[in-house]
Amino acid sequence: MTLTLADARIIISAAEAKVSEVGQPMNIAVVDAGGNLISHVRMDGAWLGGIDISINKAFTARAFNIQTKDLGDNSQPNQQYYGIQASNNGRIVIFAGGIPLTRNGEVIGAIGVSGGSGEQDQAVAQAGAKASLT
Amino acid sequence: MTLTLADARIIISAAEAKVSEVGQPMNIAVVDAGGNLISHVRMDGAWLGGIDISINKAFTARAFNIQTKDLGDNSQPNQQYYGIQASNNGRIVIFAGGIPLTRNGEVIGAIGVSGGSGEQDQAVAQAGAKASLT
Amino acid sequence: MTLTLADARIIISAAEAKVSEVGQPMNIAVVDAGGNLISHVRMDGAWLGGIDISINKAFTARAFNIQTKDLGDNSQPNQQYYGIQASNNGRIVIFAGGIPLTRNGEVIGAIGVSGGSGEQDQAVAQAGAKASLT
Amino acid sequence: MTLTLADARIIISAAEAKVSEVGQPMNIAVVDAGGNLISHVRMDGAWLGGIDISINKAFTARAFNIQTKDLGDNSQPNQQYYGIQASNNGRIVIFAGGIPLTRNGEVIGAIGVSGGSGEQDQAVAQAGAKASLT
Numbered sequence: 225m226t227l228t229l230a231d232a233r234i235i236i237s238a239a240e241a242k243v244s245e246v247g248q249p250m251n252i253a254v255v256d257a258g259g260n261l262i263s264h265v266r267m268d269g270a271w272l273g274g275i276d277i278s279i280n281k282a283f284t285a286r287a288f289n290i291q292t293k294d295l296g297d298n299s300q301p302n303q304q305y306y307g308i309q310a311s312n313n314g315r316i317v318i319f320a321g322g323i324p325l326t327r328n329g330e331v332i333g334a335i336g337v338s339g340g341s342g343e344q345d346q347a348v349a350q351a352g353a354k355a356s357l358t
Numbered sequence: 359m360t361l362t363l364a365d366a367r368i369i370i371s372a373a374e375a376k377v378s379e380v381g382q383p384m385n386i387a388v389v390d391a392g393g394n395l396i397s398h399v400r401m402d403g404a405w406l407g408g409i410d411i412s413i414n415k416a417f418t419a420r421a422f423n424i425q426t427k428d429l430g431d432n433s434q435p436n437q438q439y440y441g442i443q444a445s446n447n448g449r450i451v452i453f454a455g456g457i458p459l460t461r462n463g464e465v466i467g468a469i470g471v472s473g474g475s476g477e478q479d480q481a482v483a484q485a486g487a488k489a490s491l492t
Numbered sequence: 493m494t495l496t497l498a499d500a501r502i503i504i505s506a507a508e509a510k511v512s513e514v515g516q517p518m519n520i521a522v523v524d525a526g527g528n529l530i531s532h533v534r535m536d537g538a539w540l541g542g543i544d545i546s547i548n549k550a551f552t553a554r555a556f557n558i559q560t561k562d563l564g565d566n567s568q569p570n571q572q573y574y575g576i577q578a579s580n581n582g583r584i585v586i587f588a589g590g591i592p593l594t595r596n597g598e599v600i601g602a603i604g605v606s607g608g609s610g611e612q613d614q615a616v617a618q619a620g621a622k623a624s625l626t
Numbered sequence: 627m628t629l630t631l632a633d634a635r636i637i638i639s640a641a642e643a644k645v646s647e648v649g650q651p652m653n654i655a656v657v658d659a660g661g662n663l664i665s666h667v668r669m670d671g672a673w674l675g676g677i678d679i680s681i682n683k684a685f686t687a688r689a690f691n692i693q694t695k696d697l698g699d700n701s702q703p704n705q706q707y708y709g710i711q712a713s714n715n716g717r718i719v720i721f722a723g724g725i726p727l728t729r730n731g732e733v734i735g736a737i738g739v740s741g742g743s744g745e746q747d748q749a750v751a752q753a754g755a756k757a758s759l760t
Contacts, residue, residue, distance in 0.1 A: 392526015
């Protein structure tokens with residue numbers, strides 16, 4: 225069981241709808257159960273540096289079945305995963321904006337968002353994640 | 359002058375419409391004038407290996423303002439760019455499926471497609487490129 | 493709207509002029525609106541390690557439309573972007589010396605400087621950035 | 627004995643002067659005796675993909691004290707260096723446009739040019755190399 229492109233588009237569309245509220249254009253990416261990119265969009269004016277980060281937040285969230293902000297809490301100095309961002313050829317992101325997507329308790333993909341503050345990215349990712357449940 | 363996300367979606371949509379004709383699901387990517395990704399979609403069932411290739415075909419077509427199949431002709435053994443695929447940190451693709459997109463004679467981005475034979479990829483990329491002109 | 497090579501030379505020249513004051517030879521780089529290098533100079537005696545850093549400070553400043561020192565403040569342990577330097581294939585620099593360049597409120601490129609202390613790099617980058625406004 | 631930034635600027639300036647004749651804007655790079663970049667310029671409209679290639683043509687020419695086109699002849703299928711472009715982390719370029727620069731029979735740096743056909747790149751690199759002798 226994995227996400228389809230149609231699912232990814234619904235998720236991205238819901239995330240984009242949230243952007244008008246947070247007021248910062250975003251990069252939004254969705255990966256499947258294999259951690260592989262299904263779709264990415266960079267809204268006009270969104271950070272160039274967020275292309276890589278949005279895709280890899282989604283990868284990270286699926287790779288460890290955890291929200292990237294929670295992985296981040298565990299990856300601070302003296303915490304149990306400190307240094308993890310150097311693994312996986314630089315694909316691990318340890319700050320807010322990546323959320324695993326589940327169906328019937330199983331992780332079937334993830335969303336990653338990059339373009340603003342940690343709070344903004346997280347809010348947009350949550351809007352996308354919420355749409356994946358319907 | 360560069361492509362917008364709205365432009366990219368029109369281009370991708372036209373490319374997707376062509377896929378039903380060629381009969382092979384595709385990865386489709388569009389980059390802007392700076393060679394940076396605007397949007398990528400992987401159709402259900404399309405190659406995982408085509409994620410990177412579609413994005414980098416689009417990058418290559420913009421990086422050298424040339425169709426990737428034409429760059430490929432020039433990059434065969436004993437031709438003038440032989441070995442070019444080792445440059446740019448492995449981002450150069452030298453087979454069919456990447457096409458620069460122009461407006462008023464200026465390159466404003468590119469499309470890259472990966473998922474089938476060279477002919478299939480090229481046909482889908484051309485359908486996308488054609489849509490960018492309207 | 494992006495920087496031209498002529499713009500980049502004016503910016504680099506102004507940065508070089510500042511070096512005699514700070515007393516440390518520098519690497520100076522300017523990128524365009526797409527984050528792509530327009531020009532780099534390494535002054536005689538400047539750090540070899542600063543070639544990559546100056547180019548990537550400029551990239552970083554454009555990639556996130558932020559001064560690298562401010563990104564650095566946000567990327568310390570327990571801050572919102574902690575770990576960001578592992579992203580973008582190692583191209584993100586999170587200490588002083590990279591400044592986005594704007595025209596009419598739009599980011600059109602960036603300057604990156606590397607060769608001395610954070611304060612020295614920042615002073616030279618500022619001198620270059622100031623010249624971009626005229 | 628190595629090239630200075632002043633030398634590099636004379637070399638680049640001579641190369642740029644040649645561009646008006648060959649009719650294709652270029653990326654031009656000069657490295658020192660250590661193979662490390664002294665200066666790079668991308669002329670307005672020159673290929674984005676040529677940034678990496680010009681810098682690495684110069685690196686290659688110094689790394690093996692040979693013109694890149696001659697290294698290319700030796701790197702075709704069934705020749706003695708076939709496959710060499712996969713070495714040195716992708717920094718080896720095996721087509722025309724990179725020339726070592728010598729003084730009193732010693733290699734003191736190199737020039738690399740990228741932006742047009744092999745012949746065009748070579749002509750511009752030669753113009754730069756010639757200026758390094760005076």
